Amino acid sequence: MKLISENKIDALGRVTLPAQIRHKLGMDKGDSVDIFEDNGYMIIKKHNNSCVFCGHSKNLIEYNHKHICSNCLDNLKK
Missing domain, CATH: 2.10.260.10 (Pemi-like Protein 1; Chain: D)
Structure with a gap:
């Protein structure tokens, strides 16, 4: 350091x-x-923003100041 x-x-x-x-x-x-x-x-x-469910930082969507990746969003829709 x-x-x-x-x-x-x-x-x-x-x-x-x-x-x-x-x-x-x-x-x-x-x-x-x-x-x-x-x-x-x-x-x-x-x-660095990351998905609140899985921690990934790509393909994020913001909802109510939280970030969700497209994979987790698809799983939530099921």
Whole structure:
């Protein structure tokens, strides 16, 4: 793991993500991130939408802010 920058937490608990990393990951204003805690480390990962039933990330349809793949949608219709 490589240290990119050291940032301070502001009064509202926010941290700015370095532009270098945002650009490298193709992130833009309004994109979501996933935040994990693992053995004392905070891990911030670019969020990728996936099916709520099977976890696949292709052929997704959004319904009520949830994502469902076409396979699972077909199974639900049966």
